Amino acid sequence: MIKLQKISIYYKINAIIIGILLLFSIIIGVIMIGTTERLLNYQMEKRGAEVATYIASLSNNDILLDDHYALFDRLNKAKNNNDDIRYILITDSYGRVLAHTFSGLLPQGLANTPKSSPAKIAFTPPIALDNATPEGYQIAKYNSNEGLVREIIVPIEAGSIGFVRVGMLEKTTQKLLNKNINEFFIITLILCSLASLFATRLSSIIIRPVARLAKATKEIERGNFSIKTEVTTEDEIGHLASAFNQMAATLEQKKQENNRLLEELRTKEALRAVLMNKLYTIQEEERKRISRELHDETNQSLASLLAYMKVLLSKLTDEHQKTLLLGARDVAVNVLEGLRKMAVELRPPILDDLGIIAAMEKYIQTFRNQHLMEVSFLTPAVPPLLSNEISLALYRILQESLTNIAKHAQATQVYITLSYYENKVTLMIEDNGKGISTEALEKAHKNGRLGIYGMKERAELLGGNFEFETTTGQGTLITVQLPMRLE
Incomplete structure (x- = not known):
């Protein structure tokens, strides 16, 4: 059959x-x-x-x-x-x-x-x-x-x-x-031969418009919506050919409209990428400015305040007043430490001074001490030469990933690998946590928690790739690949 x-x-x-x-x-x-x-x-x-x-x-x-x-x-x-x-x-x-x-x-x-x-x-x-x-x-x-x-x-x-x-x-x-x-069989044979020739001719006449329609359908399949088929009869096949031409014209019109919409979408997407890139740039510049203000002005003011409190403490004779002043000094010390930590998180100076690997090692060490979690970090023997935008993007993705692991993964081990090959730098972050389901991921997206999507957006804006693999109960793997230099 x-x-x-x-x-x-x-x-x-x-x-x-x-x-x-x-x-x-x-x-x-x-x-x-x-x-x-x-x-x-x-x-x-x-x-x-x-x-x-x-x-x-x-x-x-x-x-x-x-x-x-x-x-x-x-x-x-x-x-x-x-x-x-x-x-x-x-x-x-x-x-x-x-x-x-x-x-x-x-x-x-x-x-x-x-x-x-x-x-x-x-x-x-x-x-x-x-x-x-x-x-x-x-x-x-x-x-x-x-x-x-x-x-x-x-x-x-x-x-x-x-x-x-x-x-x-x-x-x-x-x-x-x-x-x-x-004689009858001879005549029958002759008639069958003539009928075969007649059938062949008749079939070719009937099939010819169908063959043209099939050929035109192949062109439609290839995306050539401007194809037209010749209408030679007024029977069902002729009506089918007319309907086909009308359909092809409609598809051509829709194709042109889709191309126009696609071009508009590409223009808007390019504009959005530019705006997002500027937004990240402005955000980083603002973080850098605030970090410097916290480090240069607020920290210095608190340091001066601690110096005055030390002088004042040496001149006091009342023990009760000394106790009060020591408590105020401890509060000022804690505030100063908090401001220093905040300034580092906003914009680590080590990233600009010593590069991406040193900044990552410093952040990972701090993460280990805070969350008592085993973190493995493998780096290349020779540090890669990265642009400021690429280094900053890798650092922010590392920050966001470790923050998500600490909040949601319930992991005990984290494996981080930084490597580069053929003008591509790759960051891999894997944990042994509980993973995340598709439903939870969609719910987080609806609730405005865009950590994963933000990392993906940041990587794609720089011409890179972001892959997210998770299995419930077996952990999560994030792979980020970026160009070492922006063109």
Whole structure:
């Protein structure tokens, strides 16, 4: 069935036309053969009956006068004038042979004794003519050694004097029938050949617009919506071609509209990328400014305050006042430490002074001390030469990843790898925590917690790739790949 479905409709139409023609030819052939056979048999019987009737009408007096010579002469002349007559017999009313056309023995099966002299054979005469034809003669069939013999029996004077028996071989009829059958099959073969040519031509005419539609469909599949197919008819295929052209025009219009929208989207995406990049730049600059202000102004002010408090503490004599001043100094020390930590998180000076690896090591060491978590950090032997934007992006992604691990992962180990190859720097962060499900990720996105999406956005803005792999109960792997230098 699958192979049949793959056959071209061109061959299917040819097969249907030729198959129907062959079926009709077989049916007509069977009907024609049967009709011809019946017609030939009828004509053979009529001819035998005419010969027998003619002989019966002339042999009446010869039988009564016992003129056997005249009978034999008449029978032989009648037989010689008709090629399909095998024999002619004249019997009396008792079935005794009076005259015949055999030169020797009768054919096997013609009489009860197969190999007997005709003079010694007595045929059983018909007792009655109940099964006679409307013309008044009987028909009998014998299987002889020469084939099927059809015998026509005509009574002489209603059978009171005797009977004329004319035996006709069906071989002659069969030969004629076979000749007609051969001619029929030759004609059928010629007609089938002509029908094949006609079917091929008709199929090509029918299939041509369908083939054009199929070809146009392939062009549509390739994205060529400007393709048009020729409409040559007004039938169903013509209507289909018109509908196809209309569909192609609609698709072309939609394609142009989509291209316009896509171009607008690309323009907006490029503008958004520029705005996001500026936003990150402004954000980092603001962090840098605030970090410097905290470090240069606020820290110095607190340091000066601690110095004044130290001087003041040395001049106090009241123990209660000293206690109060020591408590205030401790508060100022804690505030100073908090401000220093905040300044480092906002913009670590070590990132600008010593590079990305030193900044990462410092942050990781602080993370270990705060969260008591085992963190492994593998770096290349030779530090990569990275631009400021790339270094800052890697540092922020590391910060965000470790913050998420501390808050949500419930991990005990973290593996961090920094490597570079062929102008690409890769940061991999893997933990053995509980992972995060897709539902939780979508919920965090809806609630505005965009840590992962923010890291992805930051990486893509710099022309890099961000991959996030997580398995519930088996941890999370973040892989970031960025160019070492921005073009």
